[in-house]
Amino acid sequence: MIFVLIVVAFGLGSYGILSNTLTPAFDELEYQASEADMARARQGLSTFVDALGDFATDWAHWDDAFEFMLGNYPKFVDVNLGPETLNNVDLNIVLLYDMTGTLRWGKYVNDETDEVTDFTDSIVSTELIRRLQQHQTTLSELDGFVASSYGPAIVSSRPIAHSDRSGPIVGTLILGQLINSDRVQQLGRMTEVDLALQPTKSVQRSISLARERNTSDNDVLQEVQEDARISSQILRDIHGGRVATLVVRSPRGISGLGREAVQGVMISIATLGSAIIIGIWWLLRRLVVSPIGRLQLAMTEIQHSDDLSQRIEMLRSDEVGQLAAAFNTMIGKLEESKRRNIEQSFKAGMAEVAAGVLHNIRNMLMPIVNGVATAHESIARPIGQNTSRAIAELCSESTVPERKVKLLHYLDAAHDEVIEERGQILENLDTVSRQLDQVTRVLQDQELYMHEVPVLESVNLAEAIDEAREILPATNEPAVDLVIDSELGEQTVKAHRVGLLQVLSNILLNAYESIRRTGQRSGQIEVRAGVDKSGGDHRVRLTIRDTGAGITSDSLLRIFDRGYTSKVDGDGGLGLHWSANTLAGMQGRIEAASDGTDRGAEFHITLEAA
Amino acid sequence: MNNGQALRLLLADDEEAVQKIYGSQLLQHMGNSVSSQVSELERELFEEPGAVEDVSPTTVTICSQGDEAVDLTTQAIEAGTPFDVIILDVRMPPGINGVEAAELIRDVDTTVPIIFLSGYSDIPKKEIDKRVPPPNRVHFISKPVRMAQLAEKIREVIDD
Numbered sequence: 092m093i094f095v096l097i098v099v100a101f102g103l104g105s106y107g108i109l110s111n112t113l114t115p116a117f118d119e120l121e122y123q124a125s126e127a128d129m130a131r132a133r134q135g136l137s138t139f140v141d142a143l144g145d146f147a148t149d150w151a152h153w154d155d156a157f158e159f160m161l162g163n164y165p166k167f168v169d170v171n172l173g174p175e176t177l178n179n180v181d182l183n184i185v186l187l188y189d190m191t192g193t194l195r196w197g198k199y200v201n202d203e204t205d206e207v208t209d210f211t212d213s214i215v216s217t218e219l220i221r222r223l224q225q226h227q228t229t230l231s232e233l234d235g236f237v238a239s240s241y242g243p244a245i246v247s248s249r250p251i252a253h254s255d256r257s258g259p260i261v262g263t264l265i266l267g268q269l270i271n272s273d274r275v276q277q278l279g280r281m282t283e284v285d286l287a288l289q290p291t292k293s294v295q296r297s298i299s300l301a302r303e304r305n306t307s308d309n310d311v312l313q314e315v316q317e318d319a320r321i322s323s324q325i326l327r328d329i330h331g332g333r334v335a336t337l338v339v340r341s342p343r344g345i346s347g348l349g350r351e352a353v354q355g356v357m358i359s360i361a362t363l364g365s366a367i368i369i370g371i372w373w374l375l376r377r378l379v380v381s382p383i384g385r386l387q388l389a390m391t392e393i394q395h396s397d398d399l400s401q402r403i404e405m406l407r408s409d410e411v412g413q414l415a416a417a418f419n420t421m422i423g424k425l426e427e428s429k430r431r432n433i434e435q436s437f438k439a440g441m442a443e444v445a446a447g448v449l450h451n452i453r454n455m456l457m458p459i460v461n462g463v464a465t466a467h468e469s470i471a472r473p474i475g476q477n478t479s480r481a482i483a484e485l486c487s488e489s490t491v492p493e494r495k496v497k498l499l500h501y502l503d504a505a506h507d508e509v510i511e512e513r514g515q516i517l518e519n520l521d522t523v524s525r526q527l528d529q530v531t532r533v534l535q536d537q538e539l540y541m542h543e544v545p546v547l548e549s550v551n552l553a554e555a556i557d558e559a560r561e562i563l564p565a566t567n568e569p570a571v572d573l574v575i576d577s578e579l580g581e582q583t584v585k586a587h588r589v590g591l592l593q594v595l596s597n598i599l600l601n602a603y604e605s606i607r608r609t610g611q612r613s614g615q616i617e618v619r620a621g622v623d624k625s626g627g628d629h630r631v632r633l634t635i636r637d638t639g640a641g642i643t644s645d646s647l648l649r650i651f652d653r654g655y656t657s658k659v660d661g662d663g664g665l666g667l668h669w670s671a672n673t674l675a676g677m678q679g680r681i682e683a684a685s686d687g688t689d690r691g692a693e694f695h696i697t698l699e700a701a
Numbered sequence: 702m703n704n705g706q707a708l709r710l711l712l713a714d715d716e717e718a719v720q721k722i723y724g725s726q727l728l729q730h731m732g733n734s735v736s737s738q739v740s741e742l743e744r745e746l747f748e749e750p751g752a753v754e755d756v757s758p759t760t761v762t763i764c765s766q767g768d769e770a771v772d773l774t775t776q777a778i779e780a781g782t783p784f785d786v787i788i789l790d791v792r793m794p795p796g797i798n799g800v801e802a803a804e805l806i807r808d809v810d811t812t813v814p815i816i817f818l819s820g821y822s823d824i825p826k827k828e829i830d831k832r833v834p835p836p837n838r839v840h841f842i843s844k845p846v847r848m849a850q851l852a853e854k855i856r857e858v859i860d861d
Contacts, residue, residue, distance in 0.1 A: 456844065
């Protein structure tokens with residue numbers, strides 16, 4: 092969403108920059124092009140004026156015309172200015188005035204009908220005609236535009252003189268060409284400008300527009316329309332009077348190109364932006380969102396299942412893959428921590444229980460031990476050790492009666508003390524009996540705790556053996572080679588981890604001791620595992636075989652009995668009896684096998700597969 | 702150490718059965734004579750006059766809690782009759798344990814031999830040596846122990 096906003100902002104910014112830089116540049120180019128069109132149109136009109144001026148100069152500086160004005164060549168007009176000639180030279184007005192301002196000859200040629208009629212004052216204002224006759228020298232030239240009753244026209248006025256342009260000035264020649272539609276089209280074709288000459292009404296509008304915009308009447312006005320720039324300029328007659336407005340229409344191709352360029356750029360930006368957004372969205376979804384979703388799902392699954400053995404399978408080397416790997420590592424450490432915590436708690440609990448039991452039983456043993464000792468001492472101590480001597484003296488006649496009486500008292504007291512001692516011994520034995528009952532109750536209480544079996548968990552046999560082997564002494568006498576089958580890593584059983592570790596440690600230590608007892612300098616303990624085919628359930632069989640002293644057939648029958656030990660010093664440690672009971676608590680079983688003395692031994696443990 | 706005078710023992714143990722043993726059997730093993738009619742008549746009828754050895758009797762003060770042991774020790778010091786040996790159980794719920802009691806006893810008697818007699822000690826011996834100095838005045842015996850052995854230990858401690 093943020094990225095979409097960034098792309099939109101970038102697009103709007105680009106549009107603003109382009110609109111404020113590119114578009115005005117194109118507008119300026121278009122304005123300049125429009126001005127150039129107007130200049131070409133003006134130049135075209137000037138070409139018309141110049142051409143008419145050249146024509147007027149040729150006719151005015153002509154001796155025949157000079158003589159006509161002096162009255163010496165009356166046939167001049169008939170010979171040179173007949174209707175056919177006037178039509179051929181494309182003139183609309185031909186006027187010859189003498190020096191008094193009197194029209195000596197004047198004609199108007201209708202463009203449409205080619206009809207030649209006399210010129211009248213209503214066609215061009217008298218005042219303008221008078222001004223056109225004001226030549227001071229023979230080289231004087233007056234060219235320009237006039238408003239005629241037939242529309243705007245180009246006029247050229249020349250003083251009539253000799254062909255060599257020498258004086259005196261004998262009159263004035265005025266030629267006029269109407270700027271009709273044909274001539275406007277010709278001008279357009281010549282200048283390649285779309286132009287028009289607007290009549291007086293439009294002239295007034297142009298003037299008022301110029302005034303509104305506070306510009307001079309002579310300025311070129313530009314009006315921007317949807318599809319074109321309209322340039323207009325007032326055409327004035329030779330004395331400043333308004334004649335018409337030259338209007339040039341310049342198509343807005345340039346600014347249109349600019350707008351198209353901006354639009355093109357904006358479309359490109361929009362297309363590119365959309366493509367980038369879609370691409371990034373796709374990439375984000377594929378590379379980030381989807382993997383993170385899977386990650387979250389896996390995390391939730393682990394959270395709900397509370398199974399810390401689960402791992403997220405994500406074979407990626409990017410940040411998400413690294414995140415998954417880090418999560419797996421964290422879960423692994425958490426699992427290890429949890430396992431150790433359970434073990435620690437269990438061990439601590441066991442230690443606490445053991446300490447309590449130890450304390451209680453040892454306290455109870457105090458009266459037992461001392462009761463028995465006292466009884467023993469009482470029985471061992473002779474009471475009335477002189478009784479035989481006393482009896483002998485009593486039987487002797489030489490004993491005086493007084494002593495005999497005391498001797499009888501002595502024998503009587505000794506008898507009483509024997510009776511009393513017997514009573515004390517019985518009392519001591521009662522105490523011993525009561526204390527033994529208490530010991531029995533304590534042990535019965537412990538049996539109740541035995542039912543508080545920890546929850547079985549999945550235990551990998553290779554990991555268990557790896558931990559249990561730490562109990563083996565790090566000595567080279569004997570050098571015991573522990574061979575562990577690689578299959579162990581594939582086998583996982585349901586067991587109480589701590590209990591199983593203690594059982595395995597016990598068996599490994601027994602195997603080591605058995606090898607040591609052979610007197611050999613080296614031996615081997617082989618550990619292997621596989622599916623227990625004899626079991627109906629899916630069970631795993633773990634076998635630990637040693638090359639030690641072996642077990643006799645008699646011993647095999649008693650090896651799991653309580654208190655049995657094959658060790659010389661009689662220290663049975665936890666013992667196989669305990670191991671068998673512990674395994675039974677995990678729905679496991681242990682068996683022993685041996686081919687006899689010095690033939691080694693095998694212990695088989697079967698447990699339910701996880 | 703006691704110069705032939707009567708030994709004064711203080712024993713603290715929360716087990717009533719153990720207290721009874723202290724009160725009877727220990728005293729016997731400490732040499733306290735048990736006077737009876739039979740023994741008196743034997744001395745009169747069969748022994749030479751003047752052969753009777755006069756043994757100084759041992760007195761035992763018994764309590765069941767650590768703080769009681771501390772109070773009794775303080776009182777004995779104040780009375781000018783300090784104990785010769787103090788025997789403490791380590792676990793004596795619900796009060797302070799034997800080691801804590803020994804630390805407090807050391808505040809009032811810095812040299813009295815102390816024997817820890819316990820079925821189980823949560824506190825390692827090294828730590829006890831640090832907490833209850835000096836180490837040569839602190840001894841350990843595990844239960845169960847015969848009173849003859851304990852009496853022998855007491856005599857050994859006194860002779861040191």
